[in-house]
Amino acid sequence: MIIEFKGKRPQIHETAYIAPTAVIIGDVVIEAEASVWFGAVIRGDNGRITIGRAATCKTMR
Template sequence: MALIKSIKGLTPKWGKDCYFSENAAIVGEVTMGDECSIWFNAVVRGDVAPITIGNRVNVQDGACVHVTNQTGPTIIEDDVSIGHNATVHACTVRRGALIGMGATVLDNAEVGEGAVVAAGALVLGGTKIGEHEIWGGVPAKFIKKTRPNQAESFAQHYVEYSKWYLEEQD
């Protein structure tokens, strides 16, 4: 079972059919919808401001979702994929977006619906990424528009993967 930890009376809450790996950590004021997955060594830490996560969101291995007490909360809408070793901090990630492996999204940034933040990209605080745009680089800049369903398809794969792990727990 993952490390589920209350802090200052705030306890994580989640919906049905969620999978949390044994060494994931979920702390504080975290609210998740249904069919979410938090993978190996991932951290979702809502200790100084709330983190709200929609349905079918996956936080992949080694990723960190956190907040800042001056600029929180973190809002992650439905069908978002947060790639391996990514950092999502006190920002908003809209429905169906993909945060690539090793990418960083900083305070007050907004990632638009169906957008892709490329692997290794650094999205500076306050940046607004439009719907269905691909951004990459350090600092991240607009590259091009996405193909139809380019980002959104990843979340469904992780719902399927999480079912494999949930079946093993029975």
């Protein structure tokens, strides 16, 4: 789910992978070949969050 927050919409590179249950909110930049996996939440509600090239974000259980 991609959510705009306070006029900021996530910027996601076309080669990035976003899992169907991931949530990305606000001022977030996801660079090329990065991935955000199932259940991960990336919140750019209090400043910019950048996920660098080929980085992986996932939940830890």
